[in-house]
Amino acid sequence: MSAKYYRNLLTQQTRIEAFRAALRRVVRPGDRVLEIGTGVGTFAFFAADAGASRVWAVDGDPIVHVAKSVARRNDYADRIEWIRGWLPDVQLPEPADVVVFEDFPSRLLDTRVFHLLAHLHARYAAPACRFVPAAARFWVAPVSSESLHTEIAPFGPSEQAYGIRWDCVREYVVNAPLQVAIPPDALAALPAPLAELQFATPTNVAALRGRAVWTLERDTAVHGLAYWFDLELAEGITLSNGPGADPGSWGHLFLPCDPPLPVAAGARLIADVGPDVLAGGAPGWLGWTVTAGTAERRGHEFASVPAALADLAAVSPEGTPHLSRRTQIEAVVLHLTDGRRTVASIAAGLRASYPELTPDEALRLVGETLRNRTATPARREDGP
Numbered sequence: 001m002s003a004k005y006y007r008n009l010l011t012q013q014t015r016i017e018a019f020r021a022a023l024r025r026v027v028r029p030g031d032r033v034l035e036i037g038t039g040v041g042t043f044a045f046f047a048a049d050a051g052a053s054r055v056w057a058v059d060g061d062p063i064v065h066v067a068k069s070v071a072r073r074n075d076y077a078d079r080i081e082w083i084r085g086w087l088p089d090v091q092l093p094e095p096a097d098v099v100v101f102e103d104f105p106s107r108l109l110d111t112r113v114f115h116l117l118a119h120l121h122a123r124y125a126a127p128a129c130r131f132v133p134a135a136a137r138f139w140v141a142p143v144s145s146e147s148l149h150t151e152i153a154p155f156g157p158s159e160q161a162y163g164i165r166w167d168c169v170r171e172y173v174v175n176a177p178l179q180v181a182i183p184p185d186a187l188a189a190l191p192a193p194l195a196e197l198q199f200a201t202p203t204n205v206a207a208l209r210g211r212a213v214w215t216l217e218r219d220t221a222v223h224g225l226a227y228w229f230d231l232e233l234a235e236g237i238t239l240s241n242g243p244g245a246d247p248g249s250w251g252h253l254f255l256p257c258d259p260p261l262p263v264a265a266g267a268r269l270i271a272d273v274g275p276d277v278l279a280g281g282a283p284g285w286l287g288w289t290v291t292a293g294t295a296e297r298r299g300h301e302f303a304s305v306p307a308a309l310a311d312l313a314a315v316s317p318e319g320t321p322h323l324s325r326r327t328q329i330e331a332v333v334l335h336l337t338d339g340r341r342t343v344a345s346i347a348a349g350l351r352a353s354y355p356e357l358t359p360d361e362a363l364r365l366v367g368e369t370l371r372n373r374t375a376t377p378a379r380r381e382d383g384p
């Protein structure tokens with residue numbers, strides 16, 4: 001990511017001030033704090049200000065070098081150790097008392113975050129370790145908005161454009177959660193709580209599936225659901241991602257109902273929402289069912305992914321996958337990358353397997369394969 005991306009994060013004042021307040025509340029004098037994804041170091045500085053005796057500020061992105069310059073300029077150098085690397089590869093010399101992490105997708109929990117949390121629970125278990133954020137609450141609300149529905153169905157009910165019917169494409173689109181700003185006045189009822197997650201304890205993904213029930217006051221066309229999480233950063237300090245809030249990075253999701261679901265005044269509207277649970281307990285595709293009387297709309301993210309049966313068979317346990325030529329080349333490059341060979345010798349090794357490559361092509365392919373793919377060895381930045 002660019003320095004401008006990280007600098008722009010600093011303009012998310014609501015989010016940043018909330019984290020600063022939470023760190024003031026949670027960090028005790030002498031605490032050791034692990035910050036995962038420090039960016040330009042913002043929360044590492046706040047943790048140091050709050051009295052931490054040691055802060056491990058980790059980021060896999062090279063931006064951590066810029067954070068180190070900021071530390072030098074602002075006299076934080078003695079309490080913060082900058083580490084370039086990715087958790088869970090990075091190992092700390094000692095246990096942490098507080099863990100700060102906030103690089104979430106808009107659904108909060110995907111497989112990446114799930115496995116990172118599992119690693120953190122194994123290493124830095126509660127109650128000895130406190131987490132910021134401490135908890136998340138998932139919310140859902142029915143949405144009635146022609147304009148949001150137009151986002152997913154721009155060609156109207158007939159789905160005709162250029163003399164061609166596109167309804168097969170629409171079937172995929174309406175099963176995809178859409179990250180979009182939902183205006184608060186698009187909500188057809190008050191938000192209902194769905195589920196809760198405590199960051200310090202092992203994640204039970206099945207418990208994130210929940211049901212909400214409303215009685216609508218007037219005849220309504222329900223175009224979908226708004227789905228989001230709020231964070232409890234520390235006791236009494238929350239950050240909302242709901243429609244109309246200004247949280248910063250994560251935003252909320254629109255889960256379409258197509259065609260729109262007509263709900264009569266006084267009728268009950270029921271929504272069941274949550275992720276599938278994969279083998280091993282990780283979260284899978286998001287699914288939602290919206291019911292009013294006998295009418296029902298279902299959405300499931302799996303149905304939004306263009307794939308042929310052959311694609312699915314290739315990744316099933318019985319499948320026999322074949323690598324593309326490009327991926328075979330990448331596999332050779334990764335195999336030769338053993339921490340001892342230079343880039344030039346990896347390129348020479350690649351040409352031994354693929355003699356048709358010119359030296360320049362081999363070098364380019366090595367560069368492209370290794371860029372952002374291989375782990376930069378976790379490295380403690382030396383001195384201030």
Ligand SMILES: C[S@@+](CC[C@H](N)C(=O)[O-])C[C@H]1O[C@@H](n2cnc3c(N)ncnc32)[C@H](O)[C@@H]1O
Pocket residue numbers: 006009010036037038039040041042043058059060061063085086087088102103116249
């Ligand atoms: C959205 S940025 C936030 C940066 C900073 N916390 C802020 O508020 O400005 C998230 C950062 O987390 C880093 N990150 C995400 N997962 C990580 C992991 N497992 N290990 C190290 N860094 C990670 C990314 O590289 C990125 O720089």
